[in-house]
Amino acid sequence: MSQSTIEKSASTATPVLEVKNLDVDIRTPRGVVRVVSQVGFTARAGRTLALLGESGCGKSMTAKAIAGLLDSVAHVAGGEAILxxxxxxxxxxxxxxxxxxxGLGMVFQDALTALNPVYTIGTQLGEAFRIHRGMNxxxxxxxxxxxMRRVGIPEPETRVNxxxxxxxxxxxxxxxxAMAVALSPRLLIADEPTTALDVTVQAQIxxxxxxxxxxxxxAVVLITHDLAVVAEESDDVCVMYAGNVVEQGTVEQVFANPTHPYTKGLLDSVPTDAHRGTELSSIPGSPPELSKIPAGCVYQERCPFAAQKxxxxxxxxxxxxDGQQAACHFPLTSLAASIENPGGTQQSDNTTRTGAHVLSEGA
Structure with missing residues (x-):
């Protein structure tokens, strides 16, 4: 994270995109299913917001809803996306x-599918200027x-053809x-932009x-399931589970002190030096089917602290x-003060440990 980005705090950076209570439904043979529910977050100028979560949690569906790229079986059922x-x-x-x-540019995860195979790169890159700027x-x-030169492609005068x-x-x-930033958009959405690339190329991208x-x-909205990428490249993070936002805040806040049990489970599952020689933690069970979301907390079936409420x-x-938010009846900060495990040590011993190690060790 650059020094200029660090200095531009979340409180002073200008909001570019404000998503409020976004709902997305899809039609299935078994009826209508809500795949994104009451999602809200703010992306600010000069900062990167990561949408983080397991596959199928609603990250890409949220991005497509914002960009107006939903498939014909899906539609926005409610909420706002104010750009x-x-x-x-x-x-x-x-x-x-x-x-x-x-206003808005989008980088897709599969470049070979996103690009048209029968047109030259120059034709595809120039389309935005012909349509929006009236150029010949x-x-x-x-x-x-x-x-092409700006994004580091060698010999652009030749490769443009x-x-x-x-x-x-x-x-x-x-x-x-290059296509996404051609017209200098205020918002860039990057959906898993380093998928299928080797580690060196990922870092370059x-x-x-x-x-x-x-x-x-x-403002950049980065969609990923990679905790290391979030720790290194993002300023803010919005954690999603089963189509819902369960925690959000700055990366420093969320990684150093996760307050939702799901966020803590994700961070505990990352191999770090702190875990060397011990069995790596994992979150038991699987996310619920979106057609069978439980009435209460969406994470209740996998949460070790779930109660009747x-x-x-x-x-x-x-x-x-400090502005950090969590959708939890019993956030870990309050559990730490009141719950003791059978060994006699307080739960807080494990509550904040993993996130701090992820940041300090680069995940």
Whole structure:
């Protein structure tokens, strides 16, 4: 995390995207299923917000709902996605297309699928300039070459005439990023941008995103299940489980002092030097089917602290400390003060240990 990003605190950075009470439903043969429920978060200029959680928790569905890219079987059932004062959910398709590019850019996880195999890279990169800026083909091609140079693609004057299959996976991902930032959007959504890339290329891609964010003072929403990427690259984190937000705050807050049992379970499952020589922890069970979400807390079936109140009542997202929030009736900060384990040591001994180690050891 750069010094300039650290200095731009969550309290002083300008909100670019505010998501409030977002609901997304999908139609299935067994009826309508709610896959995203009451999701809310704020992405701020110059900062990266990570949407973190297991596969199937609703991260990508949330991103697609914001970008207006939901499949035909899915639709936004409620809530707001306010981008610089305008609610994207109230826009027509034509209005959304006008916003796409200058207002919002998106990087997909599978570059080979996202790029059109029958058009050159120059044609695809130049499309935004032709549509939104009214440039001719020659002008758009010049802009495409400049974009390729900006994202570190060698010999852009020659490669601009190449096709997607003629690039490596890392270079294709750079091209997707170039397309997303072509019109200097205020918000960039990156959906698992380093999937299927080797570790060295992953680091290069994340460094590129951080560089572009700082240059343009963009807000970045990073969708990932990788705790190490979150610890190294993000400023804020929103933890999702079964389509719900269960905890959010700055990375320092959440990783050093997780207050929701699910967040703590995720952090405890990361191999670190602190766990060397001991059996690695895991979260028992599996996430619930989205068509069978329990009436109370969505995490109750896997939570070691679940009580009757958790089965009867869905916990609201409440502020626990310093702006950190958790959707839990019994957040770990309060459990630590009152619960002792059979060995006689307080639960707090394990409550904050893992997150601090993840940050200090780089996960």
């Amino acid at each position: 610089q004062g305008q609610d994207l959910n109230q826009m027509s398709d034509k209005q959304r297309r006008a916003v796409a590019g200058p 083909k020659k002008q758009a091609k010049a802009q495409a070459i400049d974009l 190449s096709y997607p299959h003629q690039f490596s996976g890392g270079m294709r991902q750079r091209i997707l990023i 994340m460094d590129l995103l951080a560089k572009l964010r700082e240059e343009a003072d963009m 958790c089965r009867d009542e869905r916990p609201a997202l409440r502020t626990t400390a």
